[in-house]
Amino acid sequence: MTPPPSPPPPPTPSLAPADLVITGCTALVHDEHEGIAFVEDAAIVVRDGAIASIGPAEETAPVATAERIDARGQVAMPGLINCHTHAPMVALRGIAEDMPAEEWFNDVIWPVESNLTANDVELGARLACAEMIRGGVTCFADHYFSMDAVAAVVEETGLRAHLGEAFFSSQGPEGRARSLEFALRHRGAAGGRITTALAPHAPYTVEDADLVTTAELAREHGLPVHLHASESRDQTDNSLARHGFTPIEVLERTGLLGLDAGVLIAHGTGIVERDLPVLERATGPVAVATAPRGYLKFAWPTTPVRALRRIGVPVGLATDGAASNNSLDVWEAMALTALVQKSTEGDPRWLTSRQALHHATLQSARAVGLGERIGSLAPGRRADIVLVDLTGPHTQPVHDLAATLVHSARSADVRTTIVDGRVLMRDRELLTVDVPTTVRELTDRLPALTDRGHGGRIQDYDKPPE
Amino acid sequence: MTPPPSPPPPPTPSLAPADLVITGCTALVHDEHEGIAFVEDAAIVVRDGAIASIGPAEETAPVATAERIDARGQVAMPGLINCHTHAPMVALRGIAEDMPAEEWFNDVIWPVESNLTANDVELGARLACAEMIRGGVTCFADHYFSMDAVAAVVEETGLRAHLGEAFFSSQGPEGRARSLEFALRHRGAAGGRITTALAPHAPYTVEDADLVTTAELAREHGLPVHLHASESRDQTDNSLARHGFTPIEVLERTGLLGLDAGVLIAHGTGIVERDLPVLERATGPVAVATAPRGYLKFAWPTTPVRALRRIGVPVGLATDGAASNNSLDVWEAMALTALVQKSTEGDPRWLTSRQALHHATLQSARAVGLGERIGSLAPGRRADIVLVDLTGPHTQPVHDLAATLVHSARSADVRTTIVDGRVLMRDRELLTVDVPTTVRELTDRLPALTDRGHGGRIQDYDKPPE
Numbered sequence: 001m002t003p004p005p006s007p008p009p010p011p012t013p014s015l016a017p018a019d020l021v022i023t024g025c026t027a028l029v030h031d032e033h034e035g036i037a038f039v040e041d042a043a044i045v046v047r048d049g050a051i052a053s054i055g056p057a058e059e060t061a062p063v064a065t066a067e068r069i070d071a072r073g074q075v076a077m078p079g080l081i082n083c084h085t086h087a088p089m090v091a092l093r094g095i096a097e098d099m100p101a102e103e104w105f106n107d108v109i110w111p112v113e114s115n116l117t118a119n120d121v122e123l124g125a126r127l128a129c130a131e132m133i134r135g136g137v138t139c140f141a142d143h144y145f146s147m148d149a150v151a152a153v154v155e156e157t158g159l160r161a162h163l164g165e166a167f168f169s170s171q172g173p174e175g176r177a178r179s180l181e182f183a184l185r186h187r188g189a190a191g192g193r194i195t196t197a198l199a200p201h202a203p204y205t206v207e208d209a210d211l212v213t214t215a216e217l218a219r220e221h222g223l224p225v226h227l228h229a230s231e232s233r234d235q236t237d238n239s240l241a242r243h244g245f246t247p248i249e250v251l252e253r254t255g256l257l258g259l260d261a262g263v264l265i266a267h268g269t270g271i272v273e274r275d276l277p278v279l280e281r282a283t284g285p286v287a288v289a290t291a292p293r294g295y296l297k298f299a300w301p302t303t304p305v306r307a308l309r310r311i312g313v314p315v316g317l318a319t320d321g322a323a324s325n326n327s328l329d330v331w332e333a334m335a336l337t338a339l340v341q342k343s344t345e346g347d348p349r350w351l352t353s354r355q356a357l358h359h360a361t362l363q364s365a366r367a368v369g370l371g372e373r374i375g376s377l378a379p380g381r382r383a384d385i386v387l388v389d390l391t392g393p394h395t396q397p398v399h400d401l402a403a404t405l406v407h408s409a410r411s412a413d414v415r416t417t418i419v420d421g422r423v424l425m426r427d428r429e430l431l432t433v434d435v436p437t438t439v440r441e442l443t444d445r446l447p448a449l450t451d452r453g454h455g456g457r458i459q460d461y462d463k464p465p466e
Numbered sequence: 467m468t469p470p471p472s473p474p475p476p477p478t479p480s481l482a483p484a485d486l487v488i489t490g491c492t493a494l495v496h497d498e499h500e501g502i503a504f505v506e507d508a509a510i511v512v513r514d515g516a517i518a519s520i521g522p523a524e525e526t527a528p529v530a531t532a533e534r535i536d537a538r539g540q541v542a543m544p545g546l547i548n549c550h551t552h553a554p555m556v557a558l559r560g561i562a563e564d565m566p567a568e569e570w571f572n573d574v575i576w577p578v579e580s581n582l583t584a585n586d587v588e589l590g591a592r593l594a595c596a597e598m599i600r601g602g603v604t605c606f607a608d609h610y611f612s613m614d615a616v617a618a619v620v621e622e623t624g625l626r627a628h629l630g631e632a633f634f635s636s637q638g639p640e641g642r643a644r645s646l647e648f649a650l651r652h653r654g655a656a657g658g659r660i661t662t663a664l665a666p667h668a669p670y671t672v673e674d675a676d677l678v679t680t681a682e683l684a685r686e687h688g689l690p691v692h693l694h695a696s697e698s699r700d701q702t703d704n705s706l707a708r709h710g711f712t713p714i715e716v717l718e719r720t721g722l723l724g725l726d727a728g729v730l731i732a733h734g735t736g737i738v739e740r741d742l743p744v745l746e747r748a749t750g751p752v753a754v755a756t757a758p759r760g761y762l763k764f765a766w767p768t769t770p771v772r773a774l775r776r777i778g779v780p781v782g783l784a785t786d787g788a789a790s791n792n793s794l795d796v797w798e799a800m801a802l803t804a805l806v807q808k809s810t811e812g813d814p815r816w817l818t819s820r821q822a823l824h825h826a827t828l829q830s831a832r833a834v835g836l837g838e839r840i841g842s843l844a845p846g847r848r849a850d851i852v853l854v855d856l857t858g859p860h861t862q863p864v865h866d867l868a869a870t871l872v873h874s875a876r877s878a879d880v881r882t883t884i885v886d887g888r889v890l891m892r893d894r895e896l897l898t899v900d901v902p903t904t905v906r907e908l909t910d911r912l913p914a915l916t917d918r919g920h921g922g923r924i925q926d927y928d929k930p931p932e
Contacts, residue, residue, distance in 0.1 A: 093862075094869040098808075098818040130859035296805035297873075299812045326873035327860050339762035342564075346765045352564045393596035394793050396559075396905045397912060403560040407763075407792035412878035439862045446863060 017064035019421050020046040025071035025387060026401065027054055028078070030376045034362055036354040038401055044076060046383040049191075049420035054377050067423070073391040074415060075405065077357075078375055079138025079384040080330040081364035083316030084226075084266040084289035086144045088116075088124030090131065091442055091449060092323035101232065101298045105461035109323055111452045113145075120449055122149035123442040129157040130433040131328045133424045136414035138384040140328075141264065141289070141318075141368045143199050143226055147182055155190040157432045158424045160384060162368040164199025164226045168459055169207045176200070176210060176217075183223050193420060195369060197264065202228035203247045204235060204462040208254055215255035224261035224369050229268065232300045235462050236270035242465045248275035257282035262369055264289060266318070269301050271308070280311040287367035288313055291320040292336040298324070302340050305359075306350060316367030317360050331411035334360045338406055353402035383421040386414050483530035485887050486512040491537035491853060492867065493520055494544070496842045500828055502820040504867055510542060512849040515657075515886035520843050533889070539857040540881060541871065543823075544841055545604025545850040546796040547830035549782030550692075550732040550755035552610045554582075554590030556597065557908055557915060558789035567698065567764045571927035575789055577918045579611075586915055588615035589908040595623040596899040597794050599890045602880035604850040606794075607730065607755070607784075607834045609665050609692055613648055621656040623898045624890045626850060628834040630665025630692045634925055635673045642666070642676060642683075649689050659886060661835060663730065668694035669713045670701060670928040674720055681721030690727035690835050695734065698766045701928050702736035708931045714741035723748035730755060730833055732784070735767050737774070746777040753833035754779055757786040758802040764790070768806050771825075772816060782833030783826050797877035800826045804872055819868035849887040852880050 027042035043060035045052040053060060096108035121144065132140060139160035142150055147165040154161040165182035167175030176198075183196035200206040200214050206227075218225050230236055230247040239247050248271060256263050257278070262285030271279075271288075279286055290303035305315050317333045319325045334356050341351035365375025374384045388409055390398065395408045417425040424432050493508035509526040511518040519526060562574035587610065598606060605626035608616055613631040620627040631648035633641030642664075649662035666672040666680050672693075684691050696702050696713040705713050714737060722729050723744070728751030737745075737754075745752055756769035771781050783799045785791045800822050807817035831841025840850045854875055856864065861874045883891040890898050 090859075091863065092865070093874060094864065094866040097866055097869045097873075098815050100814050127859050127862065134859060293805065296809040297814060299808050299814050322874075326869065329860065329876075339759065342765050343762040348566050348763060348765050349564050391902075391905075393556075393593050393600060393899075393901050393905075394795065396593065396901075397557065397909050398560065399558070399912075399916070400560040400563055403563045403792065407563075408559060408788075410795075410876060410878060412876060433859075435859050435862075436857075439857075439859075443863055446865075450865075 016047060017066065018045045018047050018052065019065065020067045020069070020383070020418070021063060021065040022069045022071050022076055022385070022387070023057060025074045025076040027076045027377055028357065029054065029378065030362065034358065036357045036402055042076065044377065044385065046421040049383055049422070051377060051379055051381050051383050053379055069387070069416065071387050074387040074389050075401070076377065076385055076387055077405070078361045078377055079386045079417065079419065080136050080334070080360055081316060081368060081375070082132060082137050082140035082319055082328060082330050083264065083364050083367045084291060084318035084320060085140055085142055085328060086321035087128035087140060087142050087150060087328070088121040088144055089321030089323040090128045090328065091120060091124035091446070093326055095323060095450060101300070102461050104298070104324065106457065108452070110457035110459050110461070111455070112450055114454070114456045114458045115449050115451060116145060118146040118149045120445055121146040122153060123438060123445065125150045125153040126157065126433060126438045127435070127442060128322070128328055129153055129159055130430055130435050130438065132159065133157065133417045133430060133433070134414070134428070135329050135331060135411035136386040136388070136417055137328065137330050138386065138417060138419045139368065139370070139374060141226060143266070151186050151189060151194060154194055158419050158422050160193040160374070160419055162195045162197060162226070162370070164197040166199045166201050168201050168205045169210045170205070170459065176214060180217055180221070184221060191420070197224045197226040200225065200227045201459070202231070203239065203250045205459055208250060211250065211254035211256060215259060218259050218261065222261055224264065225256055225259060226264040226266070228266045230265070230270035230275070231267040232298070233270045236272055238462055238464045246272060246275055248278050252278050252282070257284060257286055259284040262286065264367055267291065268303050269295055271304055276307055276311055279308070279313055286313055287316060289316045289318040289367055290337060291318040291325060292333060292340045294320045294324040296340070302344055305337065305341050306345055314363040314366040315359055316364035329411045330360070331409070335406055353400070353406040356406045357402055383418060385418040387416040389413050389415045482513060483532065484511045484513050484518065485531065486533045486535070486849070486884070486889070487529060487531040488535045488537050488542055488851070488853070489523060491540050491542040493542045493843055494823065495520065495844065496828060500824065502823045502868055508542065510843065510851065512887040515849055515888070517843060517845055517847050517849050519845055535853070535882065537853050540853040540855050541867070542843065542851055542853055543871070544827045544843055545852045545883065545885065546602050546800070546826055547782060547834060547841070548598060548603050548606035548785055548794060548796050549730065549830050549833045550757060550784035550786060551606055551608055551794060552787035553594035553606060553608050553616060553794070554587040554610055555787030555789040556594045556794065557586060557590035557912070559792055561789060561916060567766070568927045570790065572923065574918070576923035576925050576927070578916055580920070580922045580924045581915050581917060582611060584612040584615045586911055587612040588619060589904060589911065591616045591619040592623065592899060592904045593901070593908060594788070594794055595619055595625055596896055596901050596904065598625065599623065599883045599896060599899070600880070600894070601795050601797060601877035602852040602854070602883055603794065603796050604852065604883060604885045605834065605836070605840060607692060609732070617652050617655060617660060620660055624885050624888050626659040626840070626885055628661045628663060628692070628836070630663040632665045632667050634667050634671045635676045636671070636925065642680060646683055646687070650687060657886070663690045663692040666691065666693045668697070669705065669716045671925055674716060677716065677720035677722060681725060684725050684727065688727055690730065691722055691725060692730040692732070694732045696731070696736035696741070697733040698764070699736045702738055704928050704930045712738060712741055714744050718744050718748070723750060723752060725750040728752065728835055733757065734769050735761055737770050742773055742777055745774070745779055752779055753782060755782045755784040755833055756803060757784040757791060758799060758806045760786045760790040762806070768810055771803065771807050772811055780829040780832040781825055782830035795877045796826070797875070801872055819866070819872040822872045823868055849884060851884040853882040855879050855881045
């Protein structure tokens with residue numbers, strides 16, 4: 001006869017009081033192979049902005065706490081990460097609809113962007129942060145202009161962000177210098193919630209020599225690079241016609257695939273077969289951000305997620321700016337990634353709900369260079385947590401919780417959003433943004449912002465070589 | 467000198483008090499060419515379940531009313547219509563994920579459906595109605611079993627519905643007789659909110675002779691027919707291999723394209739070039755319901771909406787059942803139709819937001835045979851109205867209201883749902899369904915419902931001929 005198993009050791013009494021304890025939820029965690037798992041009736045203890053413990057309530061010692069959230073009927077999961085956006089562009093949501101990308105850029109967006117003031121950027125970023133907090137986004141990678149204003153809004157609203165000041169070669173060396181200065185000055189700001197990147201716009205708007213210098217600066221300062229590349233198949237074809245290399249090959253030749261701090265490539269829908277060995281032999285971290293909604297809208301192909309996964313490249317989820325995507329709804333990007341990948345690959349078994357959740361969590365965290373700090377609910381990780389209400393009729397009954405989250409739940413089911421242990425939205429109420437005032441101020445600015453009478457534009461969209 | 471224009475005539479004082487008056491909203495209306503237009507600061511007067519008047523508040527006479535809704539910041543639009551669903555299948559939401567259609571039907575859904583009781587159908591339908599009311603759906607076309615239970619739930623929850631009792635030839639003539647008996651008995655029930663159809667399952671499960679009889683019965687009784695046809699390209703290929711005709715040609719040969727009351731074809735993703743002249747020469751009304759989410763998930767092609775529009779066939783929006791679609795979110799179906807159509811046709815200019823709204827309103831109403839009664843906000847139409855809140859950060863600012871509705875708003879932005887002038891949801895609160903009780907009762911039934919130990923199934927999915 002074997003003796004009965006010994007009872008588990010009694011929970012260790014906690015010494016310090018917690019800042020926040022969440023109880024009664026089902027928690028989405030990752031197993032040792034990074035598989036998605038769920039812990040029922042979980043308790044999450046948060047201290048000093050980090051997760052102190054997470055596990056079944058019965059194994060969690062009672063702890064004094066400043067704040068307690070009863071999350072019965074809700075799922076706790078890592079906050080969503082918007083891996084590529086231009087947050088202030090919410091100001092232009094719906095301004096240019098139902099047209100091809102070239103017309104969208106050249107005839108509307110780039111002319112309008114020549115009117116942008118830092119104040120417009122600030123108002124747009126504030127509205128965008130409100131939208132993202134309401135949609136369960138806890139971190140966003142932004143690539144825009146007047147980024148000091150965005151950094152100030154991040155500080156004020158409590159979100160986490162990975163920020164880069166965009167530049168074109170047409171701005172001369174000052175553009176690149178501003179991007180570097182921004183990255184160095186804001187790195188680690190907002191109590192560590194802000195990380196930064198150098199942000200050349202794209203290989204078709206930034207010359208090779210400029211990209212080489214960018215890579216050297218990135219290496220010198222330990223900074224990552226965030227840029228658009230291979231956005232569409234046309235860009236790849238134009239790049240080949242122009243100098244015989246694909247945009248991905250340009251990244252390799254200019255040294256951007258060998259950075260210790262990594263490179264984040266936005267879109268990559270024009271990544272072709274010959275690019276795969278190039279990405280595979282990269283000597284620094286490489287990730288791709290996919291924003292599938294806009295690709296459907298522009299009738300572009302989508303990011304080759306399956307091929308990228310096969311060579312080990314993380315693919316994070318994104319919305320791009322709201323001027324093309326119409327929203328900053330990363331939850332929708334998660335569902336669309338699953339749906340569009342199945343359709344594109346012709347394989348209903350590919351991109352399961354659990355794979356979609358892996359993209360939304362760990363892969364997205366890696367894409368923005370925060371793979372060790374966020375992206376999973378585990379002791380020591382920053383407490384970036386969202387609570388998702390599954391009691392609505394559209395999310396019941398639950399036969400497969402991963403499918404319920406990806407395919408039935410919606411961003412509006414996020415009830416509570418927490419970053420660094422601080423509650424930014426509680427029961428759908430935003431605590432750090434005044435939406436009506438922001439909308440009013442932004443609306444007052446729209447006539448001046450959208451004026452195209454001046455005939456100028458900040459840049460030209462990629463055109464085939466003459 | 468021309469004289470100044472004479473002032474508009476003073477509003478005619480109304481004689482009878484109204485049942486409901488909605489003020490302060492922007493109203494989505496159709497112009498004389500069916501184009502989408504918006505009336506700002508509109509007032510809608512509802513009397514006896516119908517729209518008595520709609521127009522600018524300043525042209526609307528003050529009227530006494532039993533109920534008044536201040537809808538400032540909201541858009542009033544016709545309630546959404548789910549043109550093809552199996553509402554009770556919400557009970558199976560998420561039960562069979564990430565697999566091809568054949569496996570989904572044969573290995574999971576049809577075995578499980580052999581366990582279905584009328585009580586399961588009732589509970590599922592009640593939960594589905596809650597979900598649809600919350601998502602702004604005011605009418606649904608249902609095609610399932612134990613439809614008496616669905617009709618009872620429609621009566622109780624206040625929705626409008628177009629119901630058909632499904633049958634297979636494998637059930638013998640009794641199946642068809644039951645479908646007819648159901649259609650005749652429930653036609654005009656629930657105060658006229660229920661209309662009915664004969665509901666053969668599909669050409670691959672109902673023999674040609676049975677379809678011929680169905681068409682004769684439909685003609686004799688003035689009933690429409692609602693069935694699956696050409697669901698996938700494989701079904702078209704199998705049909706051609708089996709007897710040399712496409713499923714659409716089978717519909718023509720069996721007389722189903724010549725019914726005065728019309729035929730509603732679910733899916734039609736397998737409609738091919740040779741089917742178009744067949745549909746064009748149909749002597750009775752023909753419409754197609756498209757449910758794009760499930761096609762992406764099964765890696766099917768999508769409904770050829772552009773080709774169908776070219777020959778004048780209305781295409782209504784649908785979700786199919788939640789076991790494949792994971793939700794009954796017609797708002798999402800509207801957005802996905804726009805996105806997937808652009809992508810599939812390779813044309814960003816096709817399927818604009820206004821076209822999507824036309825599919826969601828008049829075309830969907832025509833698809834379910836109610837083109838004269840619902841589908842637009844106009845005097846004399848039934849008062850099936852939803853109020854959509856656009857004050858959220860994700861729907862601001864508004865540069866293009868049609869785009870805001872289709873691409874930025876979500877089903878959760880519907881605040882109020884009204885059918886036949888009766889408020890079924892007010893400020894997100896459901897007034898006719900008790901969701902927690904329904905979920906509890908349904909959850910208790912799940913172990914018996916999902917048992918597949920018996921090895922039976924109600925039918926076999928379309929297989930190529932041996």
